[in-house]
Amino acid sequence: MQILVLIKQVPEMEKVQFDAEKGKIDRNSAGVEVNPFDLNALEAAVRIKEKLGGEITALSMGPQRAESALKEAAARGADKVFLLTDKNFAGADTISTSAVLSAAAKKLGDFDLIIAGEMSVDGDTAQVGPQTAEFLDINHAAYVSEIVAVSNSEITVSTSLWEANYNKTYSYPLLITVTKDLNNPSLPSFKGKMKARKIEVEKLDYETIKEQLQIKEVGFKGSPTWVENIVVPQKIKRKTKRYNKSETAAAVADIKEILTAKNLMEA
Amino acid sequence: MADNNNLLIIAEYSQNRIHPVILELLNKGRELADKADLKVNVLILAAENIENSELNELIYHGADEIQLLINDNFAYPDEYLFKKAVLKFLEQKFPEIILIGATNFGRSLAPRLAAALKTGLTADCTELDIAEDGSLLQIRPAFSENILAHIKSDTKPQMATVRYQEFAKAARNENRKGKITIEEIDFKENDSVKEIEKISDQQINITEAEVVVAGGSGVKNAEDFKMLQELADLLNGVVAVSRDVVDQGLMPKERQVGYSGQRVKPKVYFAFGISGAPQHLAGMKEAETIIAVNTDPSAPIFKAADYAIEGDLYEIIPEMIKEYGSK
Numbered sequence: 001m002q003i004l005v006l007i008k009q010v011p012e013m014e015k016v017q018f019d020a021e022k023g024k025i026d027r028n029s030a031g032v033e034v035n036p037f038d039l040n041a042l043e044a045a046v047r048i049k050e051k052l053g054g055e056i057t058a059l060s061m062g063p064q065r066a067e068s069a070l071k072e073a074a075a076r077g078a079d080k081v082f083l084l085t086d087k088n089f090a091g092a093d094t095i096s097t098s099a100v101l102s103a104a105a106k107k108l109g110d111f112d113l114i115i116a117g118e119m120s121v122d123g124d125t126a127q128v129g130p131q132t133a134e135f136l137d138i139n140h141a142a143y144v145s146e147i148v149a150v151s152n153s154e155i156t157v158s159t160s161l162w163e164a165n166y167n168k169t170y171s172y173p174l175l176i177t178v179t180k181d182l183n184n185p186s187l188p189s190f191k192g193k194m195k196a197r198k199i200e201v202e203k204l205d206y207e208t209i210k211e212q213l214q215i216k217e218v219g220f221k222g223s224p225t226w227v228e229n230i231v232v233p234q235k236i237k238r239k240t241k242r243y244n245k246s247e248t249a250a251a252v253a254d255i256k257e258i259l260t261a262k263n264l265m266e267a
Numbered sequence: 268m269a270d271n272n273n274l275l276i277i278a279e280y281s282q283n284r285i286h287p288v289i290l291e292l293l294n295k296g297r298e299l300a301d302k303a304d305l306k307v308n309v310l311i312l313a314a315e316n317i318e319n320s321e322l323n324e325l326i327y328h329g330a331d332e333i334q335l336l337i338n339d340n341f342a343y344p345d346e347y348l349f350k351k352a353v354l355k356f357l358e359q360k361f362p363e364i365i366l367i368g369a370t371n372f373g374r375s376l377a378p379r380l381a382a383a384l385k386t387g388l389t390a391d392c393t394e395l396d397i398a399e400d401g402s403l404l405q406i407r408p409a410f411s412e413n414i415l416a417h418i419k420s421d422t423k424p425q426m427a428t429v430r431y432q433e434f435a436k437a438a439r440n441e442n443r444k445g446k447i448t449i450e451e452i453d454f455k456e457n458d459s460v461k462e463i464e465k466i467s468d469q470q471i472n473i474t475e476a477e478v479v480v481a482g483g484s485g486v487k488n489a490e491d492f493k494m495l496q497e498l499a500d501l502l503n504g505v506v507a508v509s510r511d512v513v514d515q516g517l518m519p520k521e522r523q524v525g526y527s528g529q530r531v532k533p534k535v536y537f538a539f540g541i542s543g544a545p546q547h548l549a550g551m552k553e554a555e556t557i558i559a560v561n562t563d564p565s566a567p568i569f570k571a572a573d574y575a576i577e578g579d580l581y582e583i584i585p586e587m588i589k590e591y592g593s594k
Contacts, residue, residue, distance in 0.1 A: 011410075014545070018410070025410060025414060098382060122411070123409060124390070124408065124412070125378075125391075127381070127390060129378075130346065130378040131379065131382035133379065134350070134382035134383055135382055138459075139346075139347045139460065140347070140375070142371070142374070143371050154461055160469070161344040161370075161371050162279070162281030162344050162370075162372055163282055164281075164465050164466075164468045165469070166343075166344060166463055166465055166466060168462070169461040169464075170460055170461060171461060174459075179527065180527055181513075224386055224421050224422040225387035225388070225389060225405075225420045226418065226419060226420075227416050228404075228419055229417045230414050230415070230417070231417065232414050233415055238573045239573070240569060240570065240574070241574050241575065242575045242577070243575065243576045243578075245577050245578055248576060248578045248586070251574065251578075251583075252583065252586050255558055255574065258556060262477075264477060264478055264502050264504075264535060
C-alpha cells in the first residue's frame with residue numbers, strides 16, 4: 001500500500017490571542033503544532049501499514065517552519081516527508097492549496113490511499129480533502145469515523161451522512177478525511193524520534209509542479225476567494241446570575257419560572 | 268447560452284424528505300436574489316418522485332423554479348456521482364450564486380463541486396449579503412470560531428454553505444407561484460464504488476429540540492444519564508453530552524455538542540457537570556438561555572451561562588424533576 005497523508009501546521013489554538021479592537025490574529029502569541037485531526041489521519045495510515053505493509057508519505061504545504069510538523073509526522077510513522085514551500089504558494093485559499101497538493105501527489109507517486117484530517121482547526125473549512133480528490137479525479141469519503149475493513153484491493157469505511165451511518169466500500173485510489181473518533185493517536189516512540197531527527201524533509205517549490213500548474217493557478221493569484229477583512233467578535237457576554245451551594249432551592253424555583261415563561265412546561 | 272440569471276439552492280433529499288435547512292436557505296436566498304435581481308432556483312437529486320405538495324411548499328417559501336432530477340443512483344450519498352450530475356445540470360442553467368446546506372453531505376459535496384468549477388466556496392457562512400459592487404459578501408467564523416472573516420469570490424458561481432439553524436426560516440405564502448419540472452435522467456453508476464450500505468439511522472437528532480439537557484464528565488456513568496433523560500422528557504427536550512462522555516463510550520457521538528460535534532441553539536440549554544471548554548462552548552453558546560450546574564465555582568461554563576448554579580447535579584436534578592414534574 002502506498003499511503004499519502006496530508007499534514008498542516010496550525011497555531012496552538014488554545015494559546016493564540018485575538019485582538020478584538022484591531023481585528024487581528026496575533027500569530028506570534030502561540031506556538032505551532034500539527035493540526036490535531038491530521039494526527040488521526042497519520043495514525044490510521046500507520047495501522048494500515050502495519051497490516052498490509054507499504055510506505056507512508058507525508059506531504060504539507062506551508063512556510064519553512066512547517067518542516068517541524070513533518071519531522072513530527074516522521075516520528076509518528078511517516079517514511080518520507082515532503083514540504084511544498086515557495087513564496088509563490090503564499091496566500092492560497094482551499095482551491096489553490098488543493099491544486100498544489102494534488103499536483104505534488106501526482107508527481108510523488110501512485111498513491112492507493114490519501115488520508116487527511118476532516119478539517120484544520122485554523123481554517124475550519126473541511127474543503128481541502130474533497131477538493132484534492134476532485135483535482136486528482138478520484139473518489140473521496142468524508143468524515144470517516146471507522147475503517148471497517150481494509151485489504152490491498154479495497155477498503156470499507158464508516159461515515160455519517162444523511163442522518164444515518166453508512167458503510168462505503170471503494171476500490172483504490174481513494175481519498176478519505178477522518179474524524180477524531182477514528183482512533184487515539186499514539187505518542188511518537190523513541191525509535192520514531194530518533195528517525196525523525198535524521199530524516200531530511202525534502203522541499204518542493206513551484207519548479208517541481210510547473211508542468212501541471214501555471215503560476216497564476218497557485219498561491220494568492222490562484223485563489224478565487226479573498227478575505228476582505230477580519231473581525232474579532234466581542235464574546236457574547238451574558239449577565240450571569242450566580243447561586244452558591246446554599247441557594248440551590250432558589251435556583252430551582254427561578255429556573256421553573258423561566259421554563260414557564262418560555263412555555264416549556266406544558267409537556 | 269446558459270441562463271445565468273439565477274441563484275441556485277442545491278437541496279438534500281434524505282430520510283424520505285427534503286432536509287429542513289432548505290427553508291432557511293430559501294429565506295436568505297430570496298433576500299439575496301431580490302437585491303441582485305435573480306431568480307431563486309432549487310435543484311433536487313433523488314431516487315424517487317417527491318409529492319407535489321412537498322415541492323409546492325418550496326415555492327410557497329420563496330422558490331421560483333424547482334428542478335427534480337430522478338435516478339436510482341441518487342439513493343446513496345455518493346459525492347462523486349452527485350457532483351457529476353450537478354455539473355451536467357449547470358450546463359443549462361449556470362447560476363450567479365450557489366447555496367448549499369452545511370450538512371455532512373453538503374460540506375463534502377460542495378467543495379468537490381467548487382473544485383470542479385474552479386470557483387470559490389465559503390464554508391459555514393453565518394451571514395451573507397450582496398455588496399455594493401453586486402458581489403456576494405460571505406461572512407464566516409474561522410480560527411476555531413475566534414474570528415469572523417469577510418470573504419468575496421472573484422469567480423462565478425459564488426458558492427457558500429450555511430449550517431442548519433443559522434438563518435430564520437422563510438415565511439410561507441400560499442399565493443406564490445413557481446414552476447416545477449420533474450425529469451427522470453439517465454446516469455451511469457460510479458464504477459469505483461463497490462458498495463454503499465446504510466447501517467443504521469441516527470437514533471436522535473439533538474439539533475431541533477427546544478430544550479437540551481446536557482451532561483459532561485460530572486455524570487459518572489451511563490446509567491446516570493437516565494436521570495437527565497427524565498428531566499428532558501418532562502420538558503420535551505433531548506439529552507446531549509460533551510466530548511469526554513463520548514470518548515469514554517458512555518453515550519453515542521450523535522448526542523455530542525461542540526466544535527467536533529453538533530451545534531445546537533435551543534431555547535434552554537442545561538449544562539450539568541460540564542466544565543465549559545472552548546470546544547464545547549462553540550456548539551451551544553448561541554442558546555437563548557444557558558443554565559449551568561457545577562460543583563466547581565471556577566468552572567469556565569459559569570462565565571458563559573445566564574444562570575450559574577454551584578452544586579451537585581446528583582442533588583439538583585432530582586429536585587428539578589420533582590419541581591418541574593408537578594404543575
